[in-house]
Amino acid sequence: MKDSIVNKAKITIIDMTVFSMLGALMYTSKLLTDILPNVHLIGVFIVAETVVYRQKALYPLYVFVFLTGLFNGFALWWIPYLYIWTVLWAFAMLIPKNAEGKKLMILSMIACSLHGFLYGTLYAPAQAIIFHLDFKGMITWIIAGLPYDCIHGVGNLVCGILIVPLISLLRKSEKLYR
Numbered sequence: 001m002k003d004s005i006v007n008k009a010k011i012t013i014i015d016m017t018v019f020s021m022l023g024a025l026m027y028t029s030k031l032l033t034d035i036l037p038n039v040h041l042i043g044v045f046i047v048a049e050t051v052v053y054r055q056k057a058l059y060p061l062y063v064f065v066f067l068t069g070l071f072n073g074f075a076l077w078w079i080p081y082l083y084i085w086t087v088l089w090a091f092a093m094l095i096p097k098n099a100e101g102k103k104l105m106i107l108s109m110i111a112c113s114l115h116g117f118l119y120g121t122l123y124a125p126a127q128a129i130i131f132h133l134d135f136k137g138m139i140t141w142i143i144a145g146l147p148y149d150c151i152h153g154v155g156n157l158v159c160g161i162l163i164v165p166l167i168s169l170l171r172k173s174e175k176l177y178r
Contacts, residue, residue: 014177015056022049023063030068038119038148039155041162043088043112048166050092051099051108052174057092061085080126087122088115104167109160117153120145 011019022045029041042064049057065085069078091111099107115122121142128138 011056011059015059018173018177019053019056019059020063022060023067026060026064027067027071030064036155038116038152039159041159042085043115043156044159044162044166046085046088047092047095047108047112047160048163048170050089051095051097051104051163051167052170054093054097057089058086061089076130079130080123083126084119084122087118088112091115105161105164108163108167109157112160112163113153113157116156117149119152120149 026042026045029045033040045064046057046061049060053060065081068081072078088111091114092108095104095107095111123145124138124142127133127141128135131137133141
C-alpha cells in the first residue's frame with residue numbers, strides 16, 4: 001500500500017517536462033486572450049488537467065502562477081494567484097474520476113463557470129488585507145466587481161466546452177508516453 005502511494009506521488013522527468021509545457025501553455029493562452037476582458041482558457045486547462053492528473057495537476061498550475069509573476073511582476077495583484085487557482089483545482093477534484101460523456105462535460109463546465117462567477121469574491125479577502133479594507137469595504141469591492149465576475153463566469157462557461165476534448169487529448173497523450 002505504501003509503495004503505491006509513493007509511486008503515485010513520484011514525479012518523473014517526463015512529468016516535469018509535460019507539466020512545465022502545460023504551465024507554459026496556460027500562460028501563453030492567457031497572453032493570447034488578453035484582448036478579451038476576463039475571458040481566457042486558464043480554467044479549461046486547470047479543470048482538464050485535474051481530471052486527468054488529479055493531485056499532480058498542481059504542478060502545471062503553479063508553473064503558470066510562477067510564470068505570470070515572473071513576466072508580469074510579482075506585485076500585490078499577484079498574491080491572490082497563490083490560492084485563487086487552487087480553489088478551481090479543488091472544485092475540479094470533486095468531479096468523480098470515472099465521470100464520462102455528458103456528466104463529465106456538465107460537471108466540468110459548472111466547476112469552471114462557478115470559479116469565474118466567484119473570482120472577485122475569492123480575490124476580495126487578499127485585497128482587504130493588502131489595502132486595509134474593513135468588511136464593508138471588502139463587500140463594496142466585491143459588488144463593484146460583479147459585472148466583471150459575470151463576464152468571467154459566462155466566459156468560463158462558454159470556454160468550458162473545450163474541457164472534455166482537452167481531457168481526451170491529455171489521456172491519449174498520457175497513453176503514448178507512459
